[in-house]
Amino acid sequence: MKLSQLRPGQTGIIKEFTDLEMSVKLMEMGCLPGEPIVVERLAPLGDPMAITVSGYQLSLRMQEASTIILQR
C-alpha cells in the first residue's frame, strides 16, 4: 500500500521507497523504513498531505507520497 492511499487519521509503517532519489531526501527528513507515519490532514484542495513522522510534521505532494510503500 502507498502512503498516498491513506486517509487523514490513518497510520502506517514505512517499508520502502520506489524512487531512489526521492528516498534519500525523504530519509534525510526523517522518513525512515520502520518509522510509523500518521496522516494528519490533506490541504483544502486535496493535495498536498500533512504527515507526522519521527516527531515532525511534514508536508508532501500526493505524487511524492506515492513513492512511499507502507508495510502490509
Added chain:
Amino acid sequence: MNGDLKVALVGNPNTGKSTVFNALTGLNQKVGNFPGITVDKKTGGCKLPDGRHATIIDLPGTYSLYPKSKDEIIVFEVLADRSSPEHPDLVVIVSDASNLKRNLLLYTQVADMKIPVIIALNMMDLARKSGIEIDVEKLSGKLGVQIVPISARQGENISRLKEAISYASVIPLQNDTIEVEALAPGLIDKIKNELQVDKPYTALQLAHQHENLHFLTPQQSDRIEEIEQEFSFHSQKAQASETIARYNYINELLSDTVSSKQVREEETVSNKIDKIITHKIWGFSIFFVLLFLIFQSIFAWSEYPMSLIEGVFVWLTETAHNVLPAGVLTDLLTDGILAGLSGVLVFIPQIAILFAFISILEDTGYMARITFMMDKIMSRVGLSGKSVVPMIGGLACAVPSIMSTRNIENWKDRMITIMVTPLVSCSARLPIYTVLISLVVPDKKIAGFLNLQGLALMGMYVISIVAAVLVAWVMKYILRAREKGYFIMELPVYRLPRWDNVLLTMYEKVKTFVVEAGKVIIAISVILWVLATYGPPGKHAEIEKKYESPAYTAKFNPEEIELHRSSEMLETSYAGIIGRAIEPVIKPLGYDWKIGIALITSFAAREVFVGTMATIYSVSDDEAHISSVTDKMREARNPETGLPVFTLASSFSLMIFYAFAMQCMSTLAVVYRETKSWKWPMIQFVYMTALAYIASLIVYVILK
C-alpha cells in the same frame, strides 16, 4: 585579525540557528553576499570570555550536506574549501534537543569532514517541557565533542556556549561515526590521492557533488567523473546506504542517552490550530483577510511616512536652491542626486511594513501553512504557495515584494515570481490611470450605480493580475529547472513571534535595499537628469537668450516665462531628441514625441509621467494640479492632423503600456540585487517592454 576565530553555525532549518546567531553577536552583524548564489551571508562579531574575537557566520539551514537547492551547496563548499575566506576554524552544530535523531544526521556528516565541531543543544526548554531527558555527558563522551545545552530564545546558557567556543580544540577530536570507506571502496582512496584530499568523507562528497562545486577546476571535476566510471559509482545508491548507515549509528547513540516520557504537548496544540488554519472554509477566509490586511497596511500606513520623506526632500531641494549659488552643480545635487536619494528612501516605509508581516508569518510558522494550502493552485501556473504574498504585495509596490521572494526555496518558483510580480498593478501606476481615465472615460454611472471611471480602473487591475498569471504559466514551460522540484517541506510547530526579531528583519531589509539597490537607483537618476537637462550645445543657449529678450520680458511675467522656458528646454534636451527619435516606433501605438519624452523620463518611476506631462504642457504647480494637466492634455492637438493627441484609443493604449512595461528603475535595481546578475533584470525589461508594445498596439488598433 590575528587570534581571530572563525565559527560557522550549521543546522537543520528551524532549529534556532538565527536565534543563536543573534544571541552571540547582538546587533554587531552584517549582511553580505556569497558569490554565485542568492542567500545572504550573515556574519557577526562576538567577544569570547578569553578576550579573543570570534567571527560568527550563519549558514543556510539544511537537512544534510547533500543539497536540495542551489543555495544549500554553500554549506558544503564553505566546509570543504580550505581556501574559502569563510572556511571556519570551528563548526557549531545547532540542533533541536526536542528531536535529536534527525538533527544528528547532519552532525555526523560534518563530523566526518574532520573539522573541529561542538554541538549547541538548542530548545532545551521545549525538550524539558515534553519530558525528554538527555544524558548530555554520556552523549558527549560517546561522540567525543563538547555539547552545550541552551535555550537561545530565552538566552539560557549562551555564556556557556561562548566559553565552549573559546575552549574548543583547534584539531578535530570527534570520534568517527560510520565506516566511510566501506561506502565506496577504492574510489575514495583514489580521489584522496589524486586530488590531495586528506579526509575520506570529503573525498566521497566530492564524488557526489563535483559537478556543482565552484572551487573545483573543470579538469579536477572531469577526473573525478572518470574515477567514478572506473568504480561504477552510483551516487544515489551510495547516498541511500550512507543515510541508512548514519541513522543506524544515531539509533545506537541515542538508545541509552535519550529517553522520552510523553508525547510532545506543543505538537497537539499545533495540530488543533492547524485544524482551523488549514480548514477548507476557515483556512481560506483567514488567509484572505490576512492578505487584505497586509495589502491595506502597505498601502495606507506607508502613505504618511512616504509623503513625509518626500516633503523633507522637497524642503532640502528648495533650501539647496536658496543657499547654494545657481548653477550646474547645484542642479546636479538637487535634481539628480537628491531626487535619486528621495526615490530610494521613499521605499523604506513599504519595505519595513511588508517585512514586519513576512517576519511574523515566518516566525509563527504560518508561512508554511500558506504554502501548504496554496500549493495546488499555484503550482499549476508555475508558482509556489509562497508566491501569493509577494504578488499581493505587488499591488502596493513591486520593490519590497521582490525582496520578499527570498523565502521561496525553489529556484524556478522564485525566478518566476520575481519575473511576474512587476506586472501586478502597483500604486505608482494609479496617478497615470487616474489622469488618463478622467481624460477619456466619461464620469457617468451605468445600471444606476456602476461608475464608468471606476469600472475602467478596476479593469486595469484585473488585466494586470491576469497578465501576471498567464506569463507565469508560460514561463513554467520556458524556464529550465535547476533542481528537481521537491516539495517535501517541514510544517514547524506554531510559535509566538518575537518582536525584536521583527524589528531586526525590518532594519536589515531596509538597510540592504538602501545600500545595494540604492546605488543603482541614484546612478540611473543622475543619467536621467543629464538627459532631461542637457541638449546639444548652442540650442539651449539660444532658448535662454530668446526668453531673456525684451520681446518676452515685456509681454509675460517671470513665472510664465519660466514655465515656457523649461518646457522648451525639455523639448530640446537629449530626452527630447530621443523622444523624437523614437516617435516612428511609438506612432503605431498612437503616441507623439511628447509622450515619448514622458516614456523616457518616467523610467525613473512611473508617477514621473504626470510631472513630465505637466512640464511639457507647461502647467503650473497649483492646487488643481492634476485637473489642469488633464485640461492641457485634452486640448493637445497633433500639429499635422489637428486631431486631439489623447483620444480614447491612444489613452487606453498608453494605460496598457504602463500596465505592462518595466517602467521602474527601482524594480530593475532590486531584481539585480536579488538575482545577483544583470541577466534577469534585462530579460525582464525586454519581455515586459515587448509585451507592453504588442498589447498597446492591439488596443490602439482595435479602439481606433
